[in-house]
Amino acid sequence: MTFSLRRAATLGVTARPMTDEDLPFVAALYRSVRAAELAMSGWPEEMQAAFFDQQHRAQHHHYRTHYPDAAWLILERGGEPIGRLYFHETPSDLHLIDISLAETCRGAGIGRAIMSDLIERAGGEAGKSMSLFVEPNNRARRLYLRLGFVGEGNAGAYEAMRWRAGGA
Numbered sequence: 626m627t628f629s630l631r632r633a634a635t636l637g638v639t640a641r642p643m644t645d646e647d648l649p650f651v652a653a654l655y656r657s658v659r660a661a662e663l664a665m666s667g668w669p670e671e672m673q674a675a676f677f678d679q680q681h682r683a684q685h686h687h688y689r690t691h692y693p694d695a696a697w698l699i700l701e702r703g704g705e706p707i708g709r710l711y712f713h714e715t716p717s718d719l720h721l722i723d724i725s726l727a728e729t730c731r732g733a734g735i736g737r738a739i740m741s742d743l744i745e746r747a748g749g750e751a752g753k754s755m756s757l758f759v760e761p762n763n764r765a766r767r768l769y770l771r772l773g774f775v776g777e778g779n780a781g782a783y784e785a786m787r788w789r790a791g792g793a
Contacts (some may be wrong), residue, residue: 628696628746632738637701640710643697650699650706650778651711655681658670658725688722700739702730710739719747721757724765736765740772757784 626779630640643651654662656677666673688695692713700708707730711722712763737753747755761784774786 628698630739630742631745632741633700633735636733636735636738638707638735638738639701641701643709646707647699651685651709652678652681653683654706654709654725654727657695657728661778690718692722692765700726700735708735712743714753717751717753719743719755721755732776737768740768744772744788747788754790755788757786759786760784772780 628640630638632724656674659677659680668676688711692711695711695713698710699706700710706727708724708726710724713722724736724739744755747753756773757769758780759769760782766786768785769786769788770774772788774788777785777787779785
C-alpha cells in the first residue's frame with residue numbers, strides 16, 4: 626500500500642509499513658497516549674505497566690482481527706518513529722482506525738497535516754467519505770470538527786464522526 630503524505634512531508638514526516646519489530650514502540654506509544662487516565666489511580670508502577678501492556682495487546686488483537694487488510698503504518702521523522710497510523714479502505718469509505726503521535730510531536734500540526742492527507746485521499750478517490758471514532762473528551766475531536774467531520778451519534782464510549790466530500 627502506498628500512501629502519500631504530501632502535507633505531512635513538509636513537516637519531515639514519512640510513513641512506512643509497520644513490522645513486528647515496531648511492536649515495542651507501538652506499545653510505548655499506546656502507554657504515552659493513555660497515561661493520564663491512570664496518573665491519579667494510585668496504582669503501583671508495575672501494576673500500571675501490566676495494565677497498559679494487557680490493554681495494548683487486546684487493542685492490537687482487536688484491530689488486526691477486525692481490519693486484517695488495513696494499512697498499518699509507522700510515522701517517522703528523521704528516521705525515528707514518532708507515531709502510528711492505521712486505516713481501512715472500502716470502495717465508499719476510508720475509516721481511520723487509529724492515529725497516535727509521540728508526546729513531543731503533539732500540537733505541532735503533524736496530526737492536522739496527516740488528517741488533511743487522508744481527507745485528500747478519500748475525497749480524491751471516487752468521492753469516498755471518511756469515518757472515525759473518537760472519545761468525546763479527546764482534544765483531537767476539535768481538530769476533526771475544524772476539518773469538516775460531523776458527529777453521527779455515540780458508539781459506546783466513542784462518538785462516530787464522518788467527513789463527506791463537498792460537506793454533503
